[in-house]
Amino acid sequence: MVVDETFVLAVIGEGPGAVEGRNRVIVACYEGQRRPAAPSGGELHLGASLIPERYTSYETSGLVIDVQPGMRLPVELHLTR
Secondary structure: OOOOOOOOOOOOEEEOEEEEEEEOOOOEEOOOEEOOOOOOOOOEEEOOOOOOOHHOHHHHEEEEEEEEEOOOOOOOOOOOO
16 A cells, blocks of 8 residues: 655654665554543554554565765665565
């Protein structure tokens, strides 16, 4: 299922962007997000994954992006079932 075909690179704990060099990549896309109705907060529920689970782990995704200085070209990721 193609949802939007766009994505944003982000460094975990640092936000949008990417570190120069070879970067292992994970991809996550879920049905939606909702917080429980309880005022105390609680666990975030993302719903079912819209992509194959193997892409949600660095060990199994097999995806790598080589980020070059000043790189602005579109990056394509090809996901298969």
